Amino acid sequence: DAGVIQSPRHEVTExxxxxxxxxxxxxxxxxxxxxxxxxxxxxxxxxxxxxxxxIDDSGMPExxxxxxxxxxxxxxxxIQPSEPRDSAVYFCASSWGTDTxxxxxxxxxxxx
Amino acid sequence: xxxxxxxxxxxxxxxxEDFTTYCNSSTTLSNIQWYKQRPGGHPVxxxxxxxxxxxxxxxxxxxxxxxxxxxxxxxxxxTQTTDVGTYFCAGPGTNAGKSxxxxxxxxxxxx
Numbered sequence: 001d002a003g004v005i006q007s008p009r010h011e012v013t014e015x016x017x018x019x020x021x022x023x024x025x026x027x028x029x030x031x032x033x034x035x036x037x038x039x040x041x042x043x044x045x046x047x048x049x050x051x052x053x054x055i056d057d058s059g060m061p062e063x064x065x066x067x068x069x070x071x072x073x074x075x076x077x078x079i080q081p082s083e084p085r086d087s088a089v090y091f092c093a094s095s096w097g098t099d100t101x102x103x104x105x106x107x108x109x110x111x112x
Numbered sequence: 113x114x115x116x117x118x119x120x121x122x123x124x125x126x127x128x129e130d131f132t133t134y135c136n137s138s139t140t141l142s143n144i145q146w147y148k149q150r151p152g153g154h155p156v157x158x159x160x161x162x163x164x165x166x167x168x169x170x171x172x173x174x175x176x177x178x179x180x181x182x183x184x185x186x187x188x189x190x191t192q193t194t195d196v197g198t199y200f201c202a203g204p205g206t207n208a209g210k211s212x213x214x215x216x217x218x219x220x221x222x223x
Contacts, residue, residue, distance in 0.1 A: 042216065
């Protein structure tokens with residue numbers, strides 16, 4: 001199994017630009033999570049999906065952030081417009097049947 | 113959702129010394145999980161504890177779940193430089209599949 005796949009691994013963009021992060025969960029998993037990690041705030045859950053449906057998006061910082069899961073094998077997290085304070089590592093994780101989560105390698109986002 | 117608190121936030125040890133991190137909850141947990149994140153890496157699942165008073169070992173790592181299922185600990189015997197990283201505990205959330213992560217304990221080991 002390839003594990004959770006995220007792309008891109010690194011993204012550098014300028015303030016105001018749109019950023020799209022992508023995630024392919026482990027095949028067969030029915031829950032998908034988006035996290036943001038910074039030194040100041042630690043690991044924050046942004047949103048999670050169960051069976052492709054958003055269940056809890058209370059962690060999404062503001063309207064500039066949106067997430068979709070059009071099918072069981074793909075999800076996106078979009079930031080539009082991006083701001084320097086969005087700079088962080090964004091992790092995608094997936095799970096099935098238990099709370100055990102398998103994390104992807106993360107996308108390191110830098111907004112200049 | 114349930115909140116889990118971890119202490120200490122940071123721990124610096126000399127190689128060979130032992131290390132312990134603690135996870136506490138104000139409510140009873142149905143289970144608790146532990147993850148390790150190496151510097152520059154991603155959290156990796158280590159173990160899940162389910163039973164009251166449960167103790168599990170993985171080589172030099174010993175995991176305990178309290179009798180009341182409100183606290184847990186991870187103890188590393190004779191730390192090595194390969195143990196550096198941040199150790200997270202995670203409790204179950206209120207919705208299926210969601211965990212609540214603690215803030216983590218970052219361990220540094222001086223050779």
